[in-house]
Amino acid sequence: MTEELMMSFFVFLLAAFAGFEVIRKVPPTLHTPLMSGANAISGVILIGALIVAGHADWSLAKVLGVLAVILATINVVGGFLVTDRMLKMFRKKE
Amino acid sequence: MGFSLPIIIQFAYLAAAALFILGLHNLNSPATARRGNLMAAVGMFLAVAATLLHREILDYGTLVAGMVVGACIGAVAARLVKLTAMPQMVGLFNGFGGGASALVAIAEFWRLQSASALVPGDTLCTILWGLFIGGLTLSGSLAAFGKLQGWLPGRPVLYPFQRSLNVLLLALYLAGSVYLMHGVLDPAVFTALIALSLLLGILLVMPIGGADMPVVVSLLNSLSGLAAASAGFILENNILIISGALVGAAGAILTRIMSKAMNRSLFSILFGTFGAAKEDAAAAGARTARSIDPEQAAMMLAYSGTVVIIPGYGMAVARAQQAVRDLADQLEKRGVKVKYAIHPVAGRMPGHMNVLLAEAEVPYEKLYDLDDINPEFERTDVALVIGASDVVNPAARHAKGSPIYGMPILNADKARNIIVVKRGMSPGFSGIDNELFYHERTVMLFGDAREAVQGLVNEVKQL
Numbered sequence: 001m002t003e004e005l006m007m008s009f010f011v012f013l014l015a016a017f018a019g020f021e022v023i024r025k026v027p028p029t030l031h032t033p034l035m036s037g038a039n040a041i042s043g044v045i046l047i048g049a050l051i052v053a054g055h056a057d058w059s060l061a062k063v064l065g066v067l068a069v070i071l072a073t074i075n076v077v078g079g080f081l082v083t084d085r086m087l088k089m090f091r092k093k094e
Numbered sequence: 095m096g097f098s099l100p101i102i103i104q105f106a107y108l109a110a111a112a113l114f115i116l117g118l119h120n121l122n123s124p125a126t127a128r129r130g131n132l133m134a135a136v137g138m139f140l141a142v143a144a145t146l147l148h149r150e151i152l153d154y155g156t157l158v159a160g161m162v163v164g165a166c167i168g169a170v171a172a173r174l175v176k177l178t179a180m181p182q183m184v185g186l187f188n189g190f191g192g193g194a195s196a197l198v199a200i201a202e203f204w205r206l207q208s209a210s211a212l213v214p215g216d217t218l219c220t221i222l223w224g225l226f227i228g229g230l231t232l233s234g235s236l237a238a239f240g241k242l243q244g245w246l247p248g249r250p251v252l253y254p255f256q257r258s259l260n261v262l263l264l265a266l267y268l269a270g271s272v273y274l275m276h277g278v279l280d281p282a283v284f285t286a287l288i289a290l291s292l293l294l295g296i297l298l299v300m301p302i303g304g305a306d307m308p309v310v311v312s313l314l315n316s317l318s319g320l321a322a323a324s325a326g327f328i329l330e331n332n333i334l335i336i337s338g339a340l341v342g343a344a345g346a347i348l349t350r351i352m353s354k355a356m357n358r359s360l361f362s363i364l365f366g367t368f369g370a371a372k373e374d375a376a377a378a379g380a381r382t383a384r385s386i387d388p389e390q391a392a393m394m395l396a397y398s399g400t401v402v403i404i405p406g407y408g409m410a411v412a413r414a415q416q417a418v419r420d421l422a423d424q425l426e427k428r429g430v431k432v433k434y435a436i437h438p439v440a441g442r443m444p445g446h447m448n449v450l451l452a453e454a455e456v457p458y459e460k461l462y463d464l465d466d467i468n469p470e471f472e473r474t475d476v477a478l479v480i481g482a483s484d485v486v487n488p489a490a491r492h493a494k495g496s497p498i499y500g501m502p503i504l505n506a507d508k509a510r511n512i513i514v515v516k517r518g519m520s521p522g523f524s525g526i527d528n529e530l531f532y533h534e535r536t537v538m539l540f541g542d543a544r545e546a547v548q549g550l551v552n553e554v555k556q557l
Contacts, residue, residue, distance in 0.1 A: 001487045005216050008327050008335055015111075019343025028438055029458045031348060032444030034121045034316050037131050038344040041114055042191045043319040044138060044337040046161075047145045048198045048325040052205075053160065054151030059208065060200040066160045066530050068197035071190040072349040073164025074171070075344075076142075079187050080135040081172035086180075087128040089452040 033086050040079025047071035099148070106144030107333040113137030114337050118344065124458055141333050150199040177453045178410050179441040182242035185235050185311055186190040188318045192231025195321035199224035200288065202328050202461015207279045215275055217328065222271045222287065224324035229291025230298070230514055231317040237299035242442055250303040263294050298364065304407070305443040305484060309363050316345025329446055348444050355438035355464075357490075357500040383519060386537035388546070391513050392553030394537075395421075398475030398511075399429040402467065404504055405447050406440050408516065412543035418480060419454035421547055434460055435467040435477075435504050437485035450490045468505045477509035479530070481516065481543045487528045515546045 026034050049072050053065025099107075103139060120130025131377045153159070175183045199221045206213045208223075223522075236396050240246035253259070268292045270283050323338025325331075353360050395401055403422065422432040434456065440447045448461055462470075471477060479486055486506040490498045506512055507530055514531060516538060530536055539546055 002214070002216055004330050005180055005327065008330065008332075011332055012323055012327075012339045013333050016259070016343050017125070018115060018339040019118070020347065022340075023122065023344050023347050026122050026347070027124070028436060028445060028463050029124055029448045029452075029461060030121060030127055030362035031351070031438075032133070032180060032184075032421055032443060032449045033127055034118075035312060035348055035444055036180075036345060037121050037134060038118065038189050038341045039184055039191065039315055039318060041118075041134055041138070041337050042188075042315075042322045042341040043194075044114075044141060044334060045191055045194045045198060045322040045325050046138075047141055047238055048331060048334055050142070050145050050157055051148055051150060051329060052198050052201045053333075054148065054153055054157055054227070054232075056152040057249075058315070059151040059205070060204040061208070062156075064197045064204070066156055066199070068194040069157060069160035070164040070167075072194035072526070073161045074167065074168040075191040075194065075483060076138055077165040077186050078168030078172045078183075078319075080131060080138070081169055082175065082187075083131045083483050084128065084479060086452070087131055089449075089455070090124050090127065090458055091452070091455065 003077050029090065033083050033090075036079055036086070037083040040076055040083060043075030043079055046076055103144045103147055104354060108139050110137040110141035114340055118340060128229070130244055135273055168487065175478065176413075178413050179243075180309065180449055181311060181441070181446060182239045184443060185239040185314065188311075189232050189235030189239065191318040192228050192235060192314075192321045194228075195318075195325045196225055196232055196288075196291070198325045198329060199228055200284075201230055203279070203284055204281075207225060207281065207284075208281060213279065213415060218275055218279075219271075219322065220327040222274065224321065224328050225287060226267060226291050227317060227324050228321040229288060230295040230440045231314060231321050233292040234299045234310075234317070235295075235314050237296045241299070241304070242307065246300075247444065248304040251300040253297075256301060259340050259403075260365075263290055263297070266290060267294070273390045297464025302363065304442065304485075305439070306356075306363050307506030308439045308444050308446070309349060309356070309360070311443045312345050312348035312352055313360070314345075316342050316349055319343075319345055333508075344383070352439055352444055355502060357502060378409055381532040383536070383538050384532045386513065386539055388549040388553050391537070391539050392550050392557065394511060394513065395425055395476055395478065395550065396428055396430065396554050396557050400428060400433070400474050401476045401478055402433050402435050402471065402474045402488060402506075402509065403483050404435045404437075404477060404479045404506055405451070406480065406482025406485060407442060407446075408438075409452055410446060411483070412481065412545075413452040414480065414544035414547050415450040416543050417547040417551060419451070420551045421554065423457070424551055428554070432460070433462055433467065433470070435464075435506075436461050437482070437504055439466060440482060440485055464502055464504060471505045471508035474509040476511045476513060477506040479506055479512065479514040480547065481515075483516075483528050486530050488533075491530050507533055507535075510535065513539055515539045515541070515543055516544060536542055
């Protein structure tokens with residue numbers, strides 16, 4: 001196992017713990033927005049898709065990459081917008 | 095891809111990671127949630143913009159075109175989706191994220207395979223893991239979408255040898271992976287693995303029934319994060335790993351909250367469906383429910399001091415949230431105190447009822463969680479149950495043989511009067527009869543949730 005992969009495991013572990021600590025006390029009112037907001041963040045795979053699809057020459061890999069760019073962008077843009085649309089509605093007593 | 099990224103990209107990724115964490119933190123409170131979502135979006139913009147400076151990226155035209163297409167589809171979908179359809183929308187977005195992760199893994203395999211260079215074992219290993227999680231998330235989410243949208247049957251779809259078949263397919267996936275790692279990079283074997291990962295996702299979700307959907311949706315959410323993290327392992331990209339881990343954690347927390355609210359382990363939800371409930375037919379037949387007409391029900395509500403409304407999936411299906419809000423307004427005009435009791439798994443996704451009531455502009459302070467509202471039912475004049483069943487079934491407290499035994503419920507039966515708005519006497523998702531309907535203080539108001547509640551609004555107005 002290479003050192004880079006091992007480093008990646010450390011990063012993953014620390015981020016996962018940070019995530020648990022940061023989100024632990026979310027109130028039920030926000031369960032759906034948290035889920036769809038987190039879902040939008042998981043669209044960060046767009047970055048990976050960009051790297052794969054950015055190669056100059058057309059190949060099967062690149063075609064798959066472009067498809068991944070489209071799917072991931074739907075996930076990101078749709079996810080953030082729909083979360084915002086929901087959060088706009090949550091209001092305190094009038 | 096083991097080369098270092100330019101320092102400017104690294105710093106942008108660092109800032110993006112910080113914004114994601116801060117954004118998620120702000121999603122913890124209704125007052126800051128909108129800002130939190132915006133922060134995460136800014137982080138995403140930074141990360142994507144910086145990535146375009148990557149020296150391996152040469153073909154900007156195609157990338158921009160792809161992003162424009164995706165952004166248009168995403169924006170239109172986010173604007174047009176009805177809030178009652180939120181569960182399937184989130185499910186679908188989840189699937190797209192998982193699908194993108196799987197595609198990245200597959201593309202990397204093809205790139206390495208056609209370069210015919212020696213592929214390091216750990217790279218191949220991360221690719222196979224990424225394909226597994228990504229494929230599973232994609233097909234599982236699509237199956238969940240189909241169920242929620244009503245294109246696939248919402249009830250559990252069982253097949254013979256459910257567990258054995260899943261274990262066998264898993265073993266096949268492992269065997270194929272080991273073969274690829276020790277032999278040549280055979281595209282045929284890899285293609286078979288793609289099919290296996292997709293098949294497993296479908297087989298995993300099909301046997302899960304409607305009321306267990308909140309758990310499945312959160313689990314798929316968690317998996318979509320893990321899928322992104324896996325792609326981060328493949329590409330050795332920290333921001334992918336960090337964001338993936340954050341989302342994985344968020345989904346895992348929700349999954350735990352949901353399965354706790356049903357008092358069932360994740361394993362029993364995924365692999366053990368509700369057994370066909372064997373009700374004592376004679377006992378059930380002997381009981382009768384009392385029905386009430388809208389006028390009487392309206393009088394009961396209008397002349398009471400406190401009313402607690404308990405919404406369930408039936409309210410979502412009938413899109414009755416606005417009518418419910420109107421009823422609450424009418425009652426409050428007459429001095430009645432109205433509260434809403436929300437069970438964590440009411441509906442088809444975590445927080446489903448909260449979103450619908452927010453759409454009807456019900457202030458969130460009026461929505462009470464299980465623990466906060468249960469002590470109040472004894473002092474409640476009328477508990478108004480709208481399209482909910484299992485979450486108010488007292489059998490969960492005492493019937494040891496019942497599939498819902500041990501599930502924390504809303505103690506509607508403790509209220510002085512109970513009005514249940516329901517289409518008919520059919521049992522809830524669990525297939526068991528609801529004792530509450532035969533309770534001595536319960537009356538049934540039969541009808542579609544929206545029509546029935548609108549009827550109540552009109553009657554209260556005329557009083």
